[in-house]
Amino acid sequence: MTDQITDRAPSDPQPEDGGGRRDPLSMLFQPGAWRIEKRLVVRPWHEFITLIAALVAAVAIIAGLVLVIGKSPADSFAALYNGAFGTRESTLETLVQATPLILTGLAAAIAFRAGVWNIGGEGQFFAGVMGTWFVYDLWGGLPAPLLFVLMFIFAALAGAAWASVASGLLVRYGTNEILTTVMLNFVILYILSYLLAGPWQSPDTFYYQTQRMADNTYLPRFFSVSRLHWGFAIALLAALAVYWLIRRTTLGYEIRGIGSNMVASRYKGIRVGTVTLATMAISGALAGIAGFGELLGLHHRVQLDIAEGIGFTGIIIALVARLHPLGVIVAAILFGALVNGSTAMQYETGIPKALVFVIEGTTLALVLIAAMVSRYRIRKTG
Amino acid sequence: MTETILAVDRVTKRFPGVIANDAVTVDIRRGEIHCVLGENGAGKTTLADVLYGVYRPDEGTVTLNGEPLELHTPRDAIAAGIGMVHQHFELVPPMSVVENVVIGTSASQWLDLSEVRDRLNEFFHNYDVEIDPDAEVGRLSVGEQQWVEIFKTLYFGVEVLILDEPTAVLTPQGVQELFRILRRMRDEGLTIILITHKLKEVMELSDRVTVLRLGKVVGTVNTADVQMRDLAQMMVGREVLFQFDKERSDPGEPVLEVDGIHLPSVTGRGSLKGLSLTVCAGEVVGLAGVSGNGQNALFDALVGVEKPSSGDIRIGGVDTAELSANRIAQLGMASVPADRIAQGLLMDFKVKENLVLGRHRSNTFSRGGLLNRGAIDGFASKSIEGFDIRTPSASQSTRTLSGGNLQKVIMARELSGEPKLLVAHQPTRGLDISASEYVRRRLLEERDRGAAVLLMSEDLDEIFQLSDRIAVIYDGRIVSETTPEQADLESLGLSMAGADSVDVGSAS
Amino acid sequence: MRKLMDRRAFALVTMVTALALIAGACGGDDEPAATTAAPATTAAPATTAAPTTTAAPTTTAAAPATTEAEMTEPAEEPMGPTELDVAMVMLGTKEEGWYATFIDSVHRVADEAPHGLTITLEQIEEIPYADGERVIRDLAQTGDYEIIVAHSTYSDAVAAVKDDFPDILFAFSGSGNEPTGGNGYWIDVFIHEPAYLAGIIAGAMTQTNHISGVAAFPFPNVNGPLNAFIDGARFVAQQLGKGEITFDVAYIESWFDPATAQEAAAAQIAAGSDMIYAERFGPFAAIEEAEGVFGFGHFTDQLGLSPVVLTSAVARWDAAFMDLVDAWYAYTTEGVAYDAPMERIVYTSMVDGGSSLGEISDLVPADVQDGVAQAEAAILGGLLRVELKTDPIE
CATH class of the missing domain: 3.40.50.300 (P-loop containing nucleotide triphosphate hydrolases)
Structure with missing residues (x-):
């Protein structure tokens, strides 16, 4: 009877084209021959090796691009390195660049740990800037220490409040936080443009900006030769605090819990909504503190252009750091070095700015790909 | 009926850290129902996947009708005459039965649906199965869906049908109906390999049974020659209490x-x-x-x-x-959820962290909003010992634990509060x-x-x-x-x- | 048509006479406070900026102005420097008008080789505002550059850096934030005079008595030429008896947004405008699609950019840059301290060499061109003074 069935079935679905389809290349991609599997456990050396591989690939691609435009790769990399770490000044400047990125990176990392996609670091950064200026504008005459404390608190609160708009909508109505945080970035910039063209605009200039703040509100600097200011110390402390929060506190446990498995967390009595709100408030506060540091440490006046993607870069930093608070420090410094070194590369070797963007983008993309790849392995099954 | 149709000769399949199949040798005879019995992790499914072209063996050979088999993909297996029905069906719910059968064929070929429908009707009639070939698969019962899967492989003209834990989703009546059909198929010359860990099914249905333990063949026996208790012993390597x-x-x-x-x-x-x-x-x-x-x-x-x-x-x-x-x-109240991984555990967490999930805010394990790590460590080592949780350490990632040990983590956690x-x-x-x-x-x-x-x-x-x-x-x-x-x-x-x-x- | 031309030719002659009268009337007017430094001293024949109101007459722009002529020969001395490396930091790309005109000026000055110097220019593009201080500091630290030029939004950055590098001359150009003094020079050019001449063409040629401007922000640097453009147009229309001219301006709130600028121009054309002053890139695309509508270029000579361009108001930084070179040279060779005025040094007039009228299209009738030429001569001769109005246009 089986034979009967066999007889009546088409002897083979692909008698003719079956042979032609089997070329060596397609064999390589056949699911049975090669397998891509998720690793159960990603060990540090997996990550390290893929990271090294990514950097090697980045160097190779950049060298190729540099060769194409007729420059020397060796000179270019030397300029890149020297621009980032070549002198004491450049090294310190790299840390200056890293300072806000550590904070916005932490902001993204803690939210992502909870599985909340806060893409609003940029807007929360500006909320922090505005909170700082608000205090200065209102109580600028207060003694400096008190003023600093007030500005810091208001910056954190403003960032937290702005993030809470999105998390409130998420918890109450289930509104997708990616959409709301992205849109709130625009909203706050419009509010700020209005303020800068109106009530906050400096009477001295025609640009949309505030007055320059008084010297006594500048964050002190560590060295006379460098712009490195106390904001860097604040950022380092924040990283330690976030690390401690995530590892040691019950709230941190719950943040990781809802990020790891929201359903199981709910079944085991964790209040997912409350934890989400708390996480976003902390995340927003960190981005707000970044705004505080940049305003008082570097720019000293509010301007629409003082962020330049600091919030968005924080997201990349968090991902590169695998959402680890201490890894964020390393990633932020590496990114600061890339920014700092690539400018030097531009004027030392005459590489056009467009290519500098390509170099920055290529490096980041490869490092991110490495982060993904390290979680998988490819195995030949045949 | 003693002619060997499928010979597995010293097949070894290794995964990192595990030998899933260790020199497995089995001969499957034409027209028999052959059960492959073993505990979870014994290597049953790996063996089935080797036969179905999902994996290629690291060592050893498989021959079909005396010809060596070179399988790269399941497609090759089907072409060679080996079909498989998985635990999780590979059906497209919104499509009809006929379409689900056709979808497995080469998409480039134009197919006459009415011809397929006629053939399916013939199959169904032959086996006293009442399924409308034009019914939407998503509306069929689980048992009926399983039949569709089985008939799909028959449509391709397979000689050997592998079923992986087919009764897991069925009611007792559904099981009986399935067995009836499988026996009919066997009687008509089809060779059936049934992967299972249920002794009763083996006893009821099979002609012969091969028992696997820890990737190795413990033995192949005629079902008629053994008692359930014997099979159980072969399977776990010791005596088992059934009552x-x-x-x-x-x-x-x-x-x-x-x-x-x-x-x-x-x-x-x-x-x-x-x-x-x-x-x-x-x-x-x-x-x-x-x-x-x-x-x-x-x-x-x-x-x-x-x-x-x-x-x-x-x-x-x-x-x-x-x-x-x-x-x-x-x-x-303590609860053990049906889906350990989705509902019961935080797989990214350490074992010890999962052991206190839900009680992490209690006075025992926290103080002033801080986790009491000493208490957690102490409780974890006690639980790991008390519940015999096999893990290298309490700080091990939960993800690496086997199913049984995951369940032990949950049991330890849920029972700890009396x-x-x-x-x-x-x-x-x-x-x-x-x-x-x-x-x-x-x-x-x-x-x-x-x-x-x-x-x-x-x-x-x-x-x-x-x-x-x-x-x-x-x-x-x-x-x-x-x-x-x-x-x-x-x-x-x-x-x-x-x-x-x-x-x-x-x-x- | 012939009749009209005759009338127009006649009117233009009377117009020029009238211009002379206005010039006399305006002569004693005070100037806008923020834009001093720029002279009304049209008597000076040399193409120099001679600030009349600066506090320190011996240095800054004034000093080099006097030394320039004398210095050309001593520069051959072996003692003095032979090379001058200039770095320029840009918010945008070097193709943008604001930077392109400056770069052109640097090259023209370099060709002249003042003091026998070999001048090189390093261009650093697309540096965000927030990165200004870092990049400027970086450039200064290399020690490779004697003059570093930046945009005025970087004035905070220059203020923060300049004291750490007292030997370097820093400059920033534009409407600006705040003066820094010392070795931080704030320079600017106004191009309202050529804009006024462009306005004469617009006023003479408009058929609808409706002219427009598409501009960035209501900033003084932007408003100056727009106001002058409309003044020129209104004046000539009145002379020709064409009646009241309607003028509107669209601020697109961006320094570079051709799409929005194009849309704004299209809206203005739809509203009846037929002469459009393109303070930003973009409007020409809309003008090309309309019949009988013409455009005017701004800052760079844009005649070649589109057939609808009648002429352009062109900025020139030659004098400003030459003064910077002189100040640096005086500091380097004679130790004359840098002492930038605590205000903007504006190269206001065509006489200063801060601006000029670009090439005029053949589409402009000869008599109108003649009128423009007369008016230009009147400005250069000091007979006509174009008032600088920096208020936004309603």
């Missing part, structure tokens, strides 16, 4: 009282339509039923993540309507014999300690083994109650299938 020496229960006060609760199906986890149930201290109530009849909804309502639209749930006399999941747990009420949903699903035995013994120990235990299971043997009372859930209600002594498999199966006119007695 627990269960003392008669001495039920105390009601601990869980569920009174006419309704829960609409909003989350896609079924609905409850006036379910009432009582579980007393010191007894195990077994809730039998085919999955999808409200078990998930009941679990959610008891745990407190969903609130009934009407009716009461009282635990120890306290109405839980206004209580959060956390507060309900504090009333002394709960008054334990709700266990499918606590042994997917576990091998030793792990299942362990879990069942713990449940009885809880009963003997005086806890009220509600056991929701689709495994009737388990229900019979452990329960003091049996309730049957169908369509969101309890349709009958009985005791293991009074009940018989057949009437219980009818009850589970919705024949609620049948009253098999009441024990409350």
Whole structure:
């Protein structure tokens, strides 16, 4: 009877084209021959090796691009390195660049740990800037220490409040936080443009900006030769605090819990909504503190252009750091070095700015790909 | 009927850190039903995947009809005449039966659907199966979907059919129907390889059986020559208790009282339509039923993540309507969810962190918002020892644990607080014999300690083994109650299938 | 048509006479406070900026102005420097008009080789505002550059860096934030005079008596030429008896947004405008699609950019840059301290060399061109003074 069935079935679905389809290349991609599997456990050396591989690939691609435009790769990399770490000044400047990125990176990392996609670091950064200026504008005459404390608190609160708009909508109505945080970035910039063209605009200039703040509100600097200011110390402390929060506190446990498995967390009595709100408030506060540091440490006046993607870069930093608070420090410094070194590369070797963007983008993309790849392995099954 | 159709010769398949198949040698004869029996992790599915072209063996050969097999993909296997029906069906629910059959063929070829339909009708008629070839697959019952999978492989003209744990999703009646068809197919010359860990099925259905343990063949025997007990010994390597020496229960006060609760199906986890149930201290109530009849909804309502639209749930006399999941747990309720990985554990967490999940805010494990790491470590090492959780360390990532050990983590966590009420949903699903035995013994120990235990299971043997009372859930209600002594498999199966006119007695 | 031309030719002659009268009337007017430094001293024949109101007459722009002529020969001395490396930091790309005109000026000055110097220019593009201080500091630290030029939004950055590098001359150009003094020079050019001449063409040629401007922000640097453009148009229309000219301006709130600028121009054309002053890139695309509508270029000579362009008001930084070179040279060779005025040094007029009228299209009738030429001569000769109005246009 089986034979009967066999007889009546088409002897083979692909008698003719079956042979032609089997070329060596397609064999390589056949699911049975090669397998891509998720690793159960990603060990540090997996990550390290893929990271090294990514950097090697980045160097190779950049060298190729540099060769194409007729420059020397060796000179270019030397300029890149020297621009980032070549002198004491450049090294310190790299840390200056890293300072806000550590904070916005932490902001993204803690939210992502909870599985909340806060893409609003940029807007929360500006909320922090505005909170700082608000205090200065209102109580600028207060003694400096008190003023600093007030500005810091208001910056954190403003960032937290702005993030809470999105998390409130998420918890109450289930509104997708990616959409709301992205849109709130625009909203706050419009509010700020209005303020800068109106009530906050400096009477001295025609640009949309505030007055320059008084010297006594500048964050002190560590060295006379460098712009490195106390904001860097604040950022380092924040990283330690976030690390401690995530590892040691019950709230941190719950943040990781809802990020790891929201359903199981709910079944085991964790209040997912409350934890989400708390996480976003902390995340927003960190981005707000970044705004505080940049305003008082570097720019000293509010301007629409003082962020330049600091919030968005924080997201990349968090991902590169695998959402680890201490890894964020390393990633932020590496990114600061890339920014700092690539400018030097531009004027030392005459590489056009467009290519500098390509170099920055290529490096980041490869490092991110490495982060993904390290979680998988490819195995030949045949 | 002794001609070998498929010969597996010293096949070895290694995965990093594991030898899934270690020099496995089996010969499958034409026209037999050959069971491959073994505990989870014994290498059964790996062997099936090797035969079906999913994996290629690292060593050894497979020959079909004397010809060496070179399989790169399942497509090659089908072309060679080997088909497989997986535990998880590979069907497209919104498409019709006919279309699902066609979809497996080469898409570039134009196919006459009416011809396919005629052939399917012929198959179905041949095997006394009533399925409309134009029915939408998503609307078919699980059993019918399984038949579609089987007939799909027949359509391709396979000589050898591999079935991986086919009865896991079926009611007792469905199992009988499947077996009837498989026997018919065997009689008509098809060779059937059945992967299973259920001894009863092996005894009932197979001609011969090969037992695997830890990737190695323990032996191949004629089913007629052995007893179930012998197979069990071969499987686990020691003697197995099939009957627990269960003392008669001495039920105390009601601990869980569920009174006419309704829960609409909003989350896609079924609905409850006036379910009432009582579980007393010191007894195990077994809730039998085919999955999808409200078990998930009941679990959610008891745990407190969903609130009934009407009716009461009282635990120890306290109405839980206004209580959060956390507060309900504090009333002394412990729960073992059906899906350990999705509902019970944080797989990214360390083992020790999972052991305190839910109690991490208690005074035992935290102080002033800080985790008390000393207490957690101490509790973890005690639990790992007490529950025999096989893990290199308490700080190991939970993800690396095997299914049985994951369940032990949950059991350790849930039983540590000496709960008054334990709700266990499918606590042994997917576990091998030793792990299942362990879990069942713990449940009885809880009963003997005086806890009220509600056991929701689709495994009737388990229900019979452990329960003091049996309730049957169908369509969101309890349709009958009985005791293991009074009940018989057949009437219980009818009850589970919705024949609620049948009253098999009441024990409350 | 012939008749009209005759009338127009006649009117233009009377117009020029009238211009002379206005010039006399305006002569004693005070100037806008923020834009001093720029002279009304049209008598000076040399193409130099001679600030009349600066506090320090011996240094800054004034000093080099006097030394320039004398220095050309001593520069051959072996003692003095032979090379001058200039770095320029840009917010945008070097193709943008604001930077392109400056770069052109640097090259023209370099060709002249003042003091016998070989001048090189390093261009650093697309540096965000927030990165200004870092990049400027970086450039200064290399020690490779003697003059670093930046945009005025970087004035905060220059203020923060300049004291650490006292030997370097810093400059920033534009409407600006704040003066820094010392070695931080704030320079600017106004091009309202050529814009006024462009306005004469617009006023003479408009058929609808409706002219427009598409501009960035209501900033003084932007408003100056727009106001002058409309003044020129209104004046000539009045002379020709064409009646009241309607003028509107669209601020697109961006320094570079051709799409929005194009849309704004299209809207203005739809509203009846037929002469459009393109303070930003973009309007020409809309003008090309319309009949009988013409455009005017701004800052760079844009005649070649589109057939609808009649002429352009062109900025020139030659004098400003030459003054910077002189100041640096005086500091380097003679130790004359850098002493930038605590205000903007504006190269206001065509006489200063801060601006000029670009090439005029053949589409402009000869008599109109003659009128423009007369007016240009009047400005250069000091007979006509174009008032600088920096208020936004309603």
